[in-house]
Amino acid sequence: xxxxxxxxxxxxxxxxxxxxxxxxxxxxxxxxxxxxxxxxxxxxxxxxxxxxxxxxxxxxxxxxxxxxxxxxxxxxxxxxxxxxxxxxxxxxxxxxxxxxxxxxxxxxxxxxxxxx
Numbered sequence: 001x002x003x004x005x006x007x008x009x010x011x012x013x014x015x016x017x018x019x020x021x022x023x024x025x026x027x028x029x030x031x032x033x034x035x036x037x038x039x040x041x042x043x044x045x046x047x048x049x050x051x052x053x054x055x056x057x058x059x060x061x062x063x064x065x066x067x068x069x070x071x072x073x074x075x076x077x078x079x080x081x082x083x084x085x086x087x088x089x090x091x092x093x094x095x096x097x098x099x100x101x102x103x104x105x106x107x108x109x110x111x112x113x114x115x116x
Contacts, residue, residue, distance in 0.1 A: 012056040013040050016102040019109060025050065029084075037080035041102075048096040051081045053115075056104040065103035066110070074099070074116045 017027045025043035032039045041052040053073065055065035077099060085092050101115040 009054075009056065012104050013054045015104070016052065016054045016109070017041055017043075019102065019111065020045075020050075020052065023111075032080060032084055034080060034083045037076045037083060039077055039080040039084065042084060045098070048098050049081070049085070049090070050098045050100055051077055051084070052100040052102055053077055054102045054104070057106075059106060065105055066101065066112070069101050069115070 013030060017030060020041065020043050021027060023045075025045045027041065027043050028049075029042040030040070032042050039051040040054040041050075043050045043052065053069055055068045057063070057065045057068075081097055081099070082092055084090075085095055085097070098114055099116050101112045103110045103112070
């Protein structure tokens with residue numbers, strides 16, 4: 001039976017998490033969601049909280065996955081970061097935060113740190 005999109009997405013987010021762990025990140029949360037916002041991965045890279053958007057495409061027929069990280073998507077991720085910090089009693093003024101994107105095209109993974 002073929003996998004559904006949600007299952008594939010979850011598999012790719014897990015693969016991205018493993019990749020980040022190999023780079024030294026500590027994964028804090030997969031699929032952090034609020035009513036208004038979401039972040040695929042939340043991790044700690046040293047003292048920096050990293051909110052990572054993971055985008056997957058099996059091939060480029062519908063464009064590169066990086067193209068799917070629109071300004072609107074970036075706003076929702078930033079909002080998720082603010083909610084996350086608030087939920088964990090962290091100040092957005094003093095807590096180092098970074099926004100990364102991991103794009104997976106077929107089996108090729110591209111990690112862009114500080115993407116926006």
